[in-house]
Amino acid sequence: MTTSVTIDTQHREEVTEQAQSPVHETQKIQVAQPKSNGKKPNYELLAAQFDEIKADIKRKVGAEDASYIRRIILIQRICEWNGRILLMLGFIQPLLWVAGVLSLATAKILDNMEIGHNVMHGQYDWMNDKHINSRRYEWDIACDGSSWNRVHNYEHHTYTNIIGKDRDFGYGLLRLSNDFRWRVKNLWQFATYIVLSVMFQWGVSYHEMAAERVFFGKKKDNRKNQVTHSELKKRFFSKGARQLVKDYVLFPLLAGPLFLWVFTGNLIANLLRNLWTSTIIFCGHFTGDVETFKEEDCTNETRGQWYYRQALGSSNIKGGNLFHVLTGHLSFQIEHHLFPDIPARRYREMAPKVEAVFKEHGMHYNTGGFLKQYTSVLKRIIRYSFP
Amino acid sequence: MRLLLNKFTDRILHHGSWKGYWEVLMQQFKPAWRDGYFRARIMAVKNLSTDMLEVVLKPERAWPTHTAGQHIALTIEINGRLTTRVFTVASGADTHRRTKCIRLVTKVKAQGALTPHLHSCLPNQWVNISAPMGEFIVPKVEKPLLMIAGGSGITPFIAMLDDAIEKAQLNNTPVHLLYFAKPNEHVLIDELSAFQKRCENFSYSILTKQKDGDLEAHLSYFADAHWLVCGPNAMYEQARHCAELISAPLSSEHFAALPAINSSSPGQSETFSLLHNGETLTIDNQQSLLSQLQQAEQPVTYGCGMGICHQCQCVKKRGVVRDTRTGELSDSAEQLIQLCVSQAVTDLEIQL
Numbered sequence: 001m002t003t004s005v006t007i008d009t010q011h012r013e014e015v016t017e018q019a020q021s022p023v024h025e026t027q028k029i030q031v032a033q034p035k036s037n038g039k040k041p042n043y044e045l046l047a048a049q050f051d052e053i054k055a056d057i058k059r060k061v062g063a064e065d066a067s068y069i070r071r072i073i074l075i076q077r078i079c080e081w082n083g084r085i086l087l088m089l090g091f092i093q094p095l096l097w098v099a100g101v102l103s104l105a106t107a108k109i110l111d112n113m114e115i116g117h118n119v120m121h122g123q124y125d126w127m128n129d130k131h132i133n134s135r136r137y138e139w140d141i142a143c144d145g146s147s148w149n150r151v152h153n154y155e156h157h158t159y160t161n162i163i164g165k166d167r168d169f170g171y172g173l174l175r176l177s178n179d180f181r182w183r184v185k186n187l188w189q190f191a192t193y194i195v196l197s198v199m200f201q202w203g204v205s206y207h208e209m210a211a212e213r214v215f216f217g218k219k220k221d222n223r224k225n226q227v228t229h230s231e232l233k234k235r236f237f238s239k240g241a242r243q244l245v246k247d248y249v250l251f252p253l254l255a256g257p258l259f260l261w262v263f264t265g266n267l268i269a270n271l272l273r274n275l276w277t278s279t280i281i282f283c284g285h286f287t288g289d290v291e292t293f294k295e296e297d298c299t300n301e302t303r304g305q306w307y308y309r310q311a312l313g314s315s316n317i318k319g320g321n322l323f324h325v326l327t328g329h330l331s332f333q334i335e336h337h338l339f340p341d342i343p344a345r346r347y348r349e350m351a352p353k354v355e356a357v358f359k360e361h362g363m364h365y366n367t368g369g370f371l372k373q374y375t376s377v378l379k380r381i382i383r384y385s386f387p
Numbered sequence: 388m389r390l391l392l393n394k395f396t397d398r399i400l401h402h403g404s405w406k407g408y409w410e411v412l413m414q415q416f417k418p419a420w421r422d423g424y425f426r427a428r429i430m431a432v433k434n435l436s437t438d439m440l441e442v443v444l445k446p447e448r449a450w451p452t453h454t455a456g457q458h459i460a461l462t463i464e465i466n467g468r469l470t471t472r473v474f475t476v477a478s479g480a481d482t483h484r485r486t487k488c489i490r491l492v493t494k495v496k497a498q499g500a501l502t503p504h505l506h507s508c509l510p511n512q513w514v515n516i517s518a519p520m521g522e523f524i525v526p527k528v529e530k531p532l533l534m535i536a537g538g539s540g541i542t543p544f545i546a547m548l549d550d551a552i553e554k555a556q557l558n559n560t561p562v563h564l565l566y567f568a569k570p571n572e573h574v575l576i577d578e579l580s581a582f583q584k585r586c587e588n589f590s591y592s593i594l595t596k597q598k599d600g601d602l603e604a605h606l607s608y609f610a611d612a613h614w615l616v617c618g619p620n621a622m623y624e625q626a627r628h629c630a631e632l633i634s635a636p637l638s639s640e641h642f643a644a645l646p647a648i649n650s651s652s653p654g655q656s657e658t659f660s661l662l663h664n665g666e667t668l669t670i671d672n673q674q675s676l677l678s679q680l681q682q683a684e685q686p687v688t689y690g691c692g693m694g695i696c697h698q699c700q701c702v703k704k705r706g707v708v709r710d711t712r713t714g715e716l717s718d719s720a721e722q723l724i725q726l727c728v729s730q731a732v733t734d735l736e737i738q739l
Binding site for chain 2: 055064067077128134140145149150153157158246
């Protein structure tokens, strides 16, 4: 408590002098639906407070987190092979097949969210483990991990919700704010959204490949080592093909006469995972109150302004323990965007402190139950279907 | 078979290795079972003096026995972090064959990442070790041997003597050991005297710089011997210099002690060397590694430049870096670092 008070007084004084420039800049921000009543926080103080929350947790990160992620990986392995075996036992009792599908879907969700996404963010790099780190980890979806890592971590996490820079905002398919000009195709964007959800892993995969071209293609300064487009294409097709072969050729063939049981089981497990991840991610970024920013906002951005943008560009979902684990703690999307490389399970204990800081600065802490947030997403998609 | 399994794991399960894929499951049954490491069980941890520690390990059966003089990398999980340090095996290969155990003798460094934790290692705890490495072994020569040890540099000689005396190899070659250390910090003297009793060709002198003067004064008596040196850099340099003068053959293993790092902010500008891809660059401690690599026109992938996106992450093989955001110092062993928020604190070796 004492420390935060000291920081308070220290920074209040400094800021009165500096206040002019950042405020001028940020006045240009056009928010989709300004909930944070246009008032800008004290950025210096905000940065200091978030830094303190981060430092506090960082001190605690250790053995507990290492054994947690190993336990989740263990559960993933068990679910995956349990599922693959049960799929082949469907001829004894179809319910076994259903259990198999659910088990495999759970494994795929864990691999995608709590393990893949978080490990590839570098949240567990401090463990010095040969396999559990952001350089080596590769996940069980169509998208090539290192391509995703490059674009997601750089583009999406650095330039969150900056229209024109963060193409994750609407994925170039959906119009989710007035920053985009209305087009006729937006009329049926709800259907586009459904298709995107069903095919989500392929959407992500294609998205990351295209991103490299669009994004890095423009910038030629000293990027000699940047991956070439043909290399990316190769990765896109190689990873994609491997996924197709694995789920729809290899494992079904291994099942022999039960080819179709396994084929269908894998198809449904992938579908469930796609719907789940897409829904969670949409709830984290496209609820009604999530704000957008302009390219000018991030030039010469201070750490405080970056935090501010991260904070307002995301939304949380309330839920139980299992729910949070299955979302890979992306139900704490706000905390994830503020502290992308802290082990995600720690977001739970950070959330109350983060919320308190939001409150102090009069910022809107966007959270709610799953139904509320999801309805809000659907409304937003429909709302911006029309001009 | 293993290659095939690894290929399968890589293509289908998207994991670097078959063993690695099942690692977490195997660990449920075999603690510390790890892809790419051998397992070993801690049998005993004992104080030899105030800051010297003896650790007895029992490696798993698959471990290829060392040759006396070689070292191993010891990896222990400390608060969730796998921490690795290199230690010389201070016991003979023959002893390992007989007792199935090896012994490490190390100085406990209060600020060290691993040694202070050895105390809290419990008997029967499982740790990881590497296969034995190193070229510092007893040379096959017909000459008398002179062993020159400095401080904890005594360890490989203990292993060599243990083996040579056990196998009665010293019957024709006289061996003398010059053992330098700070006053009252000589360890394992009882073992040396036991060796001397068992083998009349072996003799030793316990020396301190304060009382017995510099190493050089003692070397002239051994001009016809093959010299073996293990100790700090300064000592090695002295021995090497003398050996050159009288053209005595010399084998050595020497360690550069880490320079004392005390400040947590980069004070004066200093320059260090950066080894990468077989090339050595000169870098300073004021700018980030990323900007210096870019200035040197090295091909680096990078992104945000502020430590968020992990695009410029690379493997630091050795050396210490400072995190520019927090001032935190890294470990000195192999680690992942982000170039854009790292500054050099010592000489570095990285792998992009």
